[in-house]
Amino acid sequence: MKMNRINALIMRHLYIYKRSMPRLLDVFFWPVMELLTWGFFSFYLGNTGGNNINIAAMLLGGVILWQIIDRAQNFISTYFLEDVWHRNFLNIFVTPLKLSEFFLAGVILAMIRLVVMASFLLILSYFLYAFNIFVLGFSLIPFLVNLLLFGITLALFINAIIIRFGSSAQVLAFGISFLIQPISAAFYPVSALPAPLATLSGFLPVSYVFESMRKVMAGGPIDWNSFYISLGLNLIYLIIMWFFFSAMFKKVKVMGNLLKVQD
Amino acid sequence: MKALEIKNLVKDFGTFRAVDNLSFSVEKGGITAFLGPNGAGKTTTIQMILDIITPTSGDIIIFGLDFKHHKEEILGRINFSSPYVSLPTNLTVMENLLTFARLYGVKNPKAKIEKLAEEFEIKHLLPRMTASLSTGQLTRVNLAKAFVNDPELLLLDEPTASLDPDIAEKTLSILTKMQKERGVTVLYTSHNMAEIEKICDRVIFINKGVIKEEGTPADLIQKFGHKDMNDVFIDLAREE
Numbered sequence: 001m002k003m004n005r006i007n008a009l010i011m012r013h014l015y016i017y018k019r020s021m022p023r024l025l026d027v028f029f030w031p032v033m034e035l036l037t038w039g040f041f042s043f044y045l046g047n048t049g050g051n052n053i054n055i056a057a058m059l060l061g062g063v064i065l066w067q068i069i070d071r072a073q074n075f076i077s078t079y080f081l082e083d084v085w086h087r088n089f090l091n092i093f094v095t096p097l098k099l100s101e102f103f104l105a106g107v108i109l110a111m112i113r114l115v116v117m118a119s120f121l122l123i124l125s126y127f128l129y130a131f132n133i134f135v136l137g138f139s140l141i142p143f144l145v146n147l148l149l150f151g152i153t154l155a156l157f158i159n160a161i162i163i164r165f166g167s168s169a170q171v172l173a174f175g176i177s178f179l180i181q182p183i184s185a186a187f188y189p190v191s192a193l194p195a196p197l198a199t200l201s202g203f204l205p206v207s208y209v210f211e212s213m214r215k216v217m218a219g220g221p222i223d224w225n226s227f228y229i230s231l232g233l234n235l236i237y238l239i240i241m242w243f244f245f246s247a248m249f250k251k252v253k254v255m256g257n258l259l260k261v262q263d
Numbered sequence: 264m265k266a267l268e269i270k271n272l273v274k275d276f277g278t279f280r281a282v283d284n285l286s287f288s289v290e291k292g293g294i295t296a297f298l299g300p301n302g303a304g305k306t307t308t309i310q311m312i313l314d315i316i317t318p319t320s321g322d323i324i325i326f327g328l329d330f331k332h333h334k335e336e337i338l339g340r341i342n343f344s345s346p347y348v349s350l351p352t353n354l355t356v357m358e359n360l361l362t363f364a365r366l367y368g369v370k371n372p373k374a375k376i377e378k379l380a381e382e383f384e385i386k387h388l389l390p391r392m393t394a395s396l397s398t399g400q401l402t403r404v405n406l407a408k409a410f411v412n413d414p415e416l417l418l419l420d421e422p423t424a425s426l427d428p429d430i431a432e433k434t435l436s437i438l439t440k441m442q443k444e445r446g447v448t449v450l451y452t453s454h455n456m457a458e459i460e461k462i463c464d465r466v467i468f469i470n471k472g473v474i475k476e477e478g479t480p481a482d483l484i485q486k487f488g489h490k491d492m493n494d495v496f497i498d499l500a501r502e503e
Contacts (some may be wrong), residue, residue, distance in 0.1 A: 088350070091348060094342070094343050251318045256307065
């Protein structure tokens with residue numbers, strides 16, 4: 001791994017932010033819209049009193065944490081698609097750049113964007129709804145690590161599909177998280193799901209994160225067991241997806257289709 | 264001393280053989296034309312040399328190193344330019360060139376780019392958005408990008424295609440001046456035979472994935488009894 005090459009790609013994408021409204025909207029607009037919609041709903045729910053106050057806080061926590069997965073995946077996929085849209089694959093892959101450096105630059109860039117986005121959302125939710133996610137304390141950090149890892153895994157899967165099947169598959173980059181959301185337990189507990197879907201949810205690392213978040217917000221201790229299950233599943237999926245992504249990259253080079261990804 | 268050696272290179276796409284047991288070598292320092300009609304296998308061969316396409320079999324040896332085992336080192340010492348490959352249009356020329364200079368690990372990239380910009384007469388374009396450039400300007404920016412790592416081997420795919428004769432001539436003279444000053448080896452594809460006669464020391468002509476002829480432009484013109492390379496090209500392209 002050479003840092004100069006990773007830095008080159010990060011800088012190349014940061015240049016775009018100086019003058020691209022759509023890229024800035026990606027970071028701020030959509031997450032803020034989500035926060036406003038669900039935030040006001042939670043606010044309304046909280047005002048109805050009783051147990052709803054707790055449910056409202058959990059819902060808002062779920063909205064903010066879901067953004068970490070959704071945006072991590074979206075930021076990495078957009079980073080990848082930027083070179084597809086600008087037909088820049090040939091230019092960058094005839095340099096000594098390695099596939100791992102190309103992907104790592106995307107992950108670092110996504111993390112920079114996530115920190116900016118999450119800070120903005122947290123400040124906004126504190127001032128609008130007096131919601132402070134740091135009530136979760138240090139438990140927030142392992143939650144975030146697991147959500148980020150899952151976002152990266154999803155991005156690897158989507159990018160592998162785009163490389164293999166071309167830019168027409170890019171619709172996945174903007175919609176795949178919605179396929180997972182119903183069984184992710186982001187906004188309601190796994191127990192609310194029918195049995196078959198609850199079983200499926202058990203294979204999703206993020207369902208453990210959201211279940212743990214709810215336990216902590218209800219005043220319980222951090223469920224480290226769930227954290228380790230989530231981390232274990234994340235690492236397994238991440239490794240599998242990295243091999244899948246690398247295999248798809250090699251396959252399109254054998255097929256002579258690397259540049260056709262851009263068509 | 265050989266800059267590039269291709270040994271028994273084969274590329275199959277399913278049942279179609281695009282490159283058929285191709286072997287040739289390019290000596291250090293000169294400009295070698297790599298010619299052939301559309302679909303002859305030129306682009307496939309160049310993309311295999313650049314590791315964009317994986318060969319079915321055969322060896323690519325660059326600077327005496329086997330590409331399979333020294334990929335990173337070799338890619339750092341070669342470069343490529345084609346008017347058909349665009350640079351990201353949402354960056355300025357300077358940002359684009361800085362990105363590639365960093366990818367190649369160029370020391371003091373800004374100074375390097377400014378020097379290249381002077382040589383390619385694009386200094387005034389550095390702050391401009393790449394999207395706003397004319398075809399001729401973009402070609403020179405692409406060529407500056409190709410020189411950013413001081414390559415020892417340069418693969419140029421029709422660098423003057425779609426340029427008017429005046430800009431093409433200007434681009435070519437800058438290119439040949441840079442090539443002579445730096446002693447870089449160039450593998451050059453073009454469909455402009457006047458250009459080939461003017462700048463190339465040697466010609467490799469392929470068709471249907473195999474070599475049909477090799478030699479200097481003058482030798483080939485004499486051998487085929489024509490007055491220029493254009494007619495030689497037509498003869499070779501139509502040969503069964």
